[in-house]
Amino acid sequence: MAFLEFRNVSKVYPPNVRALENVTFSLEKGEFVFVQGATGAGKTTLFRLITREERPTKGEIWFSGRRIDNLDSQLVPFLRQRLGVVFQDLELVPEWTVYEHLVAPLFVLGMNGREALQAAKKMLSLLGLEDKSFFQVRCLSGGEKQKLCVGRALIHRPKLVLADEPTGNLDEVSAMEVLKLLFEFSRREKATVVVATHNRALLGCFPARVIFLEKGRVWEGER
Numbered sequence: 001m002a003f004l005e006f007r008n009v010s011k012v013y014p015p016n017v018r019a020l021e022n023v024t025f026s027l028e029k030g031e032f033v034f035v036q037g038a039t040g041a042g043k044t045t046l047f048r049l050i051t052r053e054e055r056p057t058k059g060e061i062w063f064s065g066r067r068i069d070n071l072d073s074q075l076v077p078f079l080r081q082r083l084g085v086v087f088q089d090l091e092l093v094p095e096w097t098v099y100e101h102l103v104a105p106l107f108v109l110g111m112n113g114r115e116a117l118q119a120a121k122k123m124l125s126l127l128g129l130e131d132k133s134f135f136q137v138r139c140l141s142g143g144e145k146q147k148l149c150v151g152r153a154l155i156h157r158p159k160l161v162l163a164d165e166p167t168g169n170l171d172e173v174s175a176m177e178v179l180k181l182l183f184e185f186s187r188r189e190k191a192t193v194v195v196a197t198h199n200r201a202l203l204g205c206f207p208a209r210v211i212f213l214e215k216g217r218v219w220e221g222e223r
């Protein structure tokens with residue numbers, strides 16, 4: 001069985017916005033995948049169905065051997081603990097430091113202070129943000145904020161990572177750095193990493209599978 005599977009999934013927002021139409025695909029462990037589509041194609045909706053912020057109107061979603069579209073809501077926090085999510089709108093706290101953003105998810109998972117500190121140190125060096133550890137987020141550049149979002153999503157070493165337009169507001173150099181972090185994480189941890197992007201120019205930069213999303217419908221093709 002695939003690691004993540006969409007079976008004939010449709011999502012209609014009221015009153016009648018057809019965001020996804022009969023979407024079927026499956027992802028294996030360790031795959032690095034782009035989901036490419038124009039603004040409004042349904043990329044964020046696709047992710048929100050996996051994180052259970054939304055539920056499909058029709059169809060089934062399976063993750064790691066379990067059906068998640070109808071998962072008991074009491075179990076949703078456990079599902080989310082297994083995911084790493086880079087949100088399209090970042091969702092950082094301006095007054096928190098870089099360090100606080102990195103250790104917070106580990107404390108939620110019950111890790112002790114010593115272990116969390118070690119993990120944060122390692123991540124800071126991976127991100128190249130060692131010198132900014134105690135900076136408040138409001139003092140960071142756009143590229144640094146985006147890297148921090150990636151670091152926060154990866155720090156608990158999830159097996160499925162969803163990155164929503166992680167290069168959306170970045171110059172080319174920072175965009176490549178961010179993608180490289182995600183790509184190398186996928187290789188190192190054998191994690192499935194899905195990167196949603198509207199930017200076709202990114203597709204050739206990494207040996208990735210590409211799923212195209214057009215007005216809520218998927219198709220796959222060669223880049």
Ligand SMILES: Nc1ncnc2c1ncn2[C@@H]1O[C@H](COP(=O)(O)OP(=O)(O)O)[C@@H](O)[C@H]1O
Pocket residue numbers: 013014017018019037038039040041042043044045046
């Ligand atoms: N909460 C919502 N309520 C109603 N319509 C929505 C909602 N979220 C997204 N949509 C609509 O669904 C479609 C897909 O949106 P979205 O998933 O955000 O696409 P993308 O991330 O590819 O830009 C768009 O037409 C958008 O306006």
Ligand SMILES: [Mg+2]
Pocket residue numbers: 043044045088164165
């Ligand atoms: Mg989006």
